[in-house]
């Protein structure tokens with residue numbers, strides 16, 4: 001498996017002597033640079049299996065490291081450290097410690113699916129990113145990320161009412177993540193909506209915020225979906241050996 005974009009030589013493993021003479025030859029500075037040997041003894045042999053057991057991770061074994069996913073990735077274009085190909089490489093080799101160095105950015109995948117369309121092996125890299133972020137949370141390597149908090153408040157509203165009311169979802173999400181409702185972008189968006197939307201539609205939106213509409217006869221369907229999601233969560237935890 002080639003490494004195209006990222007060096008495994010960490011700066012802290014490079015050692016240079018400022019003043020060094022060997023056999024009468026001055027090798028001070030970068031002439032004396034050597035790489036501290038790096039023995040990997042902490043392989044997680046189950047990492048690929050565990051991530052493959054989570055939704056989205058099923059086809060990780062197909063990856064042949066062509067790099068098309070990283071090349072196409074929206075987030076990689078902004079942050080070169082966001083590298084799906086590299087993370088898939090680490091997971092397949094069980095290099096958990098290396099993966100954990102990037103644990104706080106993996107969740108930032110925006111689900112644009114450009115990688116999924118670019119992948120010649122149907123790995124579903126977007127799904128692998130989601131499965132990996134989920135794995136990191138379940139294993140306790142990361143705290144709950146904003147994307148998971150959003151998924152939860154969104155799903156809770158669907159279970160309860162069978163409808164999505166954007167204002168309610170946003171309020172619940174901001175409350176959960178400790179953010180103010182008065183975000184500049186939100187205020188600008190609301191101003192734009194107020195100036196452009198027809199009055200009738202604005203009224204409907206306002207009433208939906210106040211009265212929480214429900215889909216008629218939703219009760220059983222909502223309970224069945226909530227039950228399925230709970231079963232799925234138990235299965236995910238069991239696959240990681242977290243629940244018996």
Ligand code: SF4
Pocket residue numbers: 069072073074075076084108109110111112113114115116125126129
């Ligand atoms: S879905 Fe995620 S990993 Fe794939 S291209 Fe978009 S941001 Fe990158």
Ligand code: SF4
Pocket residue numbers: 062063064065066067068069070084085088118119120121122123124125
């Ligand atoms: S595009 Fe597909 S096969 Fe190529 S590195 Fe990414 S996941 Fe692997």
